[in-house]
Amino acid sequence: MTYDRLVCANCAAPVSEGRCPVCRANRERLQQEYGFAGWNPMALIALLVVLIAAVALLAHQTV
Numbered sequence: 001m002t003y004d005r006l007v008c009a010n011c012a013a014p015v016s017e018g019r020c021p022v023c024r025a026n027r028e029r030l031q032q033e034y035g036f037a038g039w040n041p042m043a044l045i046a047l048l049v050v051l052i053a054a055v056a057l058l059a060h061q062t063v
Protein backbone atom coordinates (compact mmCIF):
# COMPACT_ATOMS: atom_id res chain seq x y z
CA MET A 1 0.00 0.00 0.00
CA THR A 2 1.33 3.40 -0.94
CA TYR A 3 0.21 6.72 0.44
CA ASP A 4 -0.01 8.37 -2.99
CA ARG A 5 -3.22 6.41 -3.63
CA LEU A 6 -4.91 7.93 -0.59
CA VAL A 7 -7.56 10.58 -1.15
CA CYS A 8 -7.94 13.39 1.36
CA ALA A 9 -11.21 13.50 3.32
CA ASN A 10 -10.97 17.29 3.52
CA CYS A 11 -10.36 18.35 -0.09
CA ALA A 12 -10.97 15.05 -2.00
CA ALA A 13 -7.64 15.40 -3.81
CA PRO A 14 -4.78 12.89 -3.61
CA VAL A 15 -2.95 13.32 -0.33
CA SER A 16 0.37 13.20 -2.20
CA GLU A 17 -0.49 16.50 -3.94
CA GLY A 18 -0.73 18.31 -0.59
CA ARG A 19 -3.48 20.74 -1.61
CA CYS A 20 -4.69 21.51 1.91
CA PRO A 21 -3.16 21.54 5.41
CA VAL A 22 -4.77 18.15 6.16
CA CYS A 23 -3.11 16.68 3.06
CA ARG A 24 0.26 18.12 3.95
CA ALA A 25 0.04 16.88 7.55
CA ASN A 26 -0.94 13.38 6.41
CA ARG A 27 1.68 13.33 3.69
CA GLU A 28 4.40 14.34 6.12
CA ARG A 29 3.36 11.72 8.67
CA LEU A 30 3.08 8.96 6.05
CA GLN A 31 6.38 9.89 4.43
CA GLN A 32 8.07 9.53 7.79
CA GLU A 33 6.45 6.13 8.35
CA TYR A 34 7.24 4.85 4.86
CA GLY A 35 10.68 6.40 4.96
CA PHE A 36 11.41 4.52 8.17
CA ALA A 37 9.93 1.31 6.77
CA GLY A 38 11.98 1.72 3.60
CA TRP A 39 15.18 2.41 5.50
CA ASN A 40 14.94 -0.50 7.91
CA PRO A 41 15.13 -3.46 5.48
CA MET A 42 18.17 -1.93 3.79
CA ALA A 43 19.92 -1.60 7.15
CA LEU A 44 19.02 -5.19 8.00
CA ILE A 45 20.36 -6.42 4.66
CA ALA A 46 23.59 -4.47 5.16
CA LEU A 47 23.92 -5.92 8.66
CA LEU A 48 23.28 -9.42 7.31
CA VAL A 49 25.94 -9.00 4.63
CA VAL A 50 28.47 -7.85 7.23
CA LEU A 51 27.61 -10.81 9.48
CA ILE A 52 27.91 -13.30 6.62
CA ALA A 53 31.27 -11.82 5.64
CA ALA A 54 32.48 -12.03 9.25
CA VAL A 55 31.34 -15.65 9.59
CA ALA A 56 32.94 -16.53 6.25
CA LEU A 57 36.21 -14.94 7.35
CA LEU A 58 36.16 -16.78 10.70
CA ALA A 59 35.33 -20.09 9.01
CA HIS A 60 38.15 -19.55 6.55
CA GLN A 61 40.64 -18.80 9.33
CA THR A 62 39.72 -21.77 11.52
CA VAL A 63 39.88 -24.25 8.61
Ligand SMILES: [Zn+2]
Pocket: 008, 009, 010, 011, 012, 013, 015, 018, 019, 020, 021, 022, 023, 024
Ligand atom coordinates in the same frame (compact mmCIF):
# COMPACT_ATOMS: atom_id res chain seq x y z
ZN1 LIG B 1 -6.60 17.67 1.55
